[in-house]
Amino acid sequence: xxxxxxxxxxxxxxxxxxxxxxxxxxxxxxxxxxxxxxxxxxxxxxxxxxxxxxxxxxxxxxxxxxxxxxxxxxxxxxxxxxxxxxxxxxxxxxxxxxxxxxxxxxxxxxxxxxxxxxxxxxxxxxxxxxxxxxxxxxxxxxxxxxxxxxxxxxxxxxx
Amino acid sequence: xxxxxxxxxxxxxxxxxxxxxxxxxxxxxxxxxxxxxxxxxxxxxxxxxxxxxxxxxxxxxxxxxxxxxxxxxxxxxxxxxxxxxxxxxxxxxxxxxxxxxxxxxxxxxxxxxxxxxxxxxxxxxxxxxxxxxxxxxxxxxxxxxxxxxxxxxxxxxxxxxxxxxxxxxxxxxxxxxxxxxxxxxxxxxxxxxxxxxxxxxxxxxxxxxxxxxxxxxxxxxxxxxxxxxxxxxxxxxxxxxxxxxxxxxxxxxxxxxxxxxxxxxxxxxxxx
Numbered sequence: 001x002x003x004x005x006x007x008x009x010x011x012x013x014x015x016x017x018x019x020x021x022x023x024x025x026x027x028x029x030x031x032x033x034x035x036x037x038x039x040x041x042x043x044x045x046x047x048x049x050x051x052x053x054x055x056x057x058x059x060x061x062x063x064x065x066x067x068x069x070x071x072x073x074x075x076x077x078x079x080x081x082x083x084x085x086x087x088x089x090x091x092x093x094x095x096x097x098x099x100x101x102x103x104x105x106x107x108x109x110x111x112x113x114x115x116x117x118x119x120x121x122x123x124x125x126x127x128x129x130x131x132x133x134x135x136x137x138x139x140x141x142x143x144x145x146x147x148x149x150x151x152x153x154x155x156x157x158x159x
Numbered sequence: 160x161x162x163x164x165x166x167x168x169x170x171x172x173x174x175x176x177x178x179x180x181x182x183x184x185x186x187x188x189x190x191x192x193x194x195x196x197x198x199x200x201x202x203x204x205x206x207x208x209x210x211x212x213x214x215x216x217x218x219x220x221x222x223x224x225x226x227x228x229x230x231x232x233x234x235x236x237x238x239x240x241x242x243x244x245x246x247x248x249x250x251x252x253x254x255x256x257x258x259x260x261x262x263x264x265x266x267x268x269x270x271x272x273x274x275x276x277x278x279x280x281x282x283x284x285x286x287x288x289x290x291x292x293x294x295x296x297x298x299x300x301x302x303x304x305x306x307x308x309x310x311x312x313x314x315x316x317x318x319x320x321x322x323x324x325x326x327x328x329x330x331x332x333x334x335x336x337x338x339x340x341x342x343x344x345x346x347x348x349x350x351x352x353x354x355x356x357x358x359x360x361x362x363x364x365x366x367x368x369x370x371x372x373x374x375x376x377x378x379x380x381x382x383x384x385x386x387x388x389x390x391x392x393x394x395x396x397x398x399x400x401x402x403x404x405x406x407x408x409x410x411x412x413x414x415x416x417x418x419x420x421x422x423x424x425x426x427x428x429x430x431x
Contacts, residue, residue: 015195021202028206087194110198110251113205 007124008051011036012043012069013058013085022056025113026120040064047076054104054123056116059086070101079130081123085111172383183310190257197254201247207240253282268416271309273344274302277335280316284324292324297336298346305344306416307392315387318380319348319408326352326406342414343394349407355400363398388412 009032011019019036026032035052037043040061047055055073059066070082082101087109098106104126105119215233218226277298285294323333331351338345355363363381381396388394393413400406 015199017199018195021199021206024206025202028209087191087198109194110201110254113202 006031006033007053008033008035009120009124010043010046010052010055010057012038012040012055012061012066014038014040014061015058018058018085022116026117029117032120032124040066040069044069044072047073052077052080053127054081054083054120056083056085056120059084067101070103074101079127079134081105081127083107083119083123085109085116168382172386186257190254193250193254197247197251200243201251204240204244204247208237208244211237211240253286255279257283268306269309270304270306272302273305273307273337273346273412274298274300276309276313277316277337277346280313280320281335283317284320287321288324291330292327293330293332294320294324295332295334297334299337302337302344303339303414305412305414307412308387311387311391312412315384315410316346316348318384319410322380323348323350323352323406323408326350326354328353331405339414344412344414346410346412347407348410349405351405354402354404355398355406356402360400392416 009026011022011034013019016038019038023034023036026034035046037046040057041063043055043057044064046052055070057066057069057073061069066084066086070084073080073082081104083105084098084103085107104123107116107119211233215230215237218229218233221229278296281294281296288294320333320335324331327333327350333351334347334349336347336349385396388396388410393416395411396408398406398408
């Protein structure tokens with residue numbers, strides 16, 4: 001899945017105030033397209049068929065935990081960067097799950113805006129590099145295939 | 160008769176530890192609940208400050224009386240937002256202290272920065288005694304990390320610091336210092352309080368002894384502290400005191416818990 005133009009950042013938190021605050025901050029500082037969700041299931045539905053660069057999710061939410069949601073995000077868009085933003089005092093459970101979802105960053109509430117912005121910027125860069133790498137590898141594979149084809153035809157022509 | 164006393168002391172000790180564990184859980188819950196709104200306010204505050212800055216430069220293009228009025232409004236909003244920023248940072252600072260203090264102990268010992276733990280504990284007591292008691296932190300930042308149960312150790316430190324502050328009538332000072340030496344760390348908590356009479360020396364670290372009026376102390380604080388320091392961490396708790404000149408509690412802790420913890424764990428694990 002490609003995103004053309006402005007980076008797409010998903011914010012998922014069952015507290016509306018977090019989405020409002022982060023959205024206001026990112027809108028002021030960046031030109032990202034922000035998609036906010038207070039219902040993690042709606043975010044899960046969104047990521048199934050829509051492109052995005054970074055997903056920032058809360059940990060403790062009704063219906064789906066942040067880790068469950070990020071696992072789905074990983075399955076849907078492996079290159080997109082996953083960030084957990086949590087106020088949970090016991091972070092051990094979150095840390096345990098980090099490997100499952102190949103978390104890009106873990107940020108604790110109350111968050112620092114600059115730290116969050118740097119994490120999101122880093123995440124977007126990583127996502128775009130991974131996509132670029134994937135495209136180049138596909139190009140390389142295609143070039144390799146056609147080279148093989150030429151090679152085969154050459155051998156055929158001379159033998 | 161003596162046995163009955165011991166059983167009663169033990170029962171009270173268990174009750175006290177239970178209530179400390181409950182307090183820890185309560186604190187952790189409060190910290191969790193506060194973090195989200197505080198994060199939101201802090202973030203909004205930054206956005207408001209930035210927006211006001213932009214608004215101020217836009218206003219340069221207006222002229223006359225209107226501009227003067229609008230600029231005054233912006234300046235007033237800016238100073239209010241600046242106050243909000245400081246206020247929020249203070250709340251955030253307290254919450255971080257609570258978080259460090261209330262961190263539930265995992266079953267295993269952890270390596271922690273002792274200077275951080277002491278600072279977090281001091282932050283908690285500062286509010287309790289207001290300006291009456293001055294707390295001086297002379298702990299060097301270079302103190303080594305030590306292996307311990309941080310929640311329990313904080314509880315022990317808190318008991319001793321509060322005890323020192325409570326011994327002060329009127330104004331006074333509690334000074335905390337620490338130094339490492341040969342694989343151990345010595346922490347000194349010195350108060351300018353009324354001191355401990357020599358006759359009470361043997362009883363002071365035992366459960367059930369208190370000099371405080373009913374309702375102010377259970378007589379368990381120091382006994383629990385001693386248990387945490389000596390039994391749980393293999394350290395030592397002692398004090399020197401002179402009437403009317405104050406008391407210095409001396410805590411010695413090993414930096415590394417060599418081959419212990421496991422056998423001690425079984426006695427504390429069930430208390431959660």
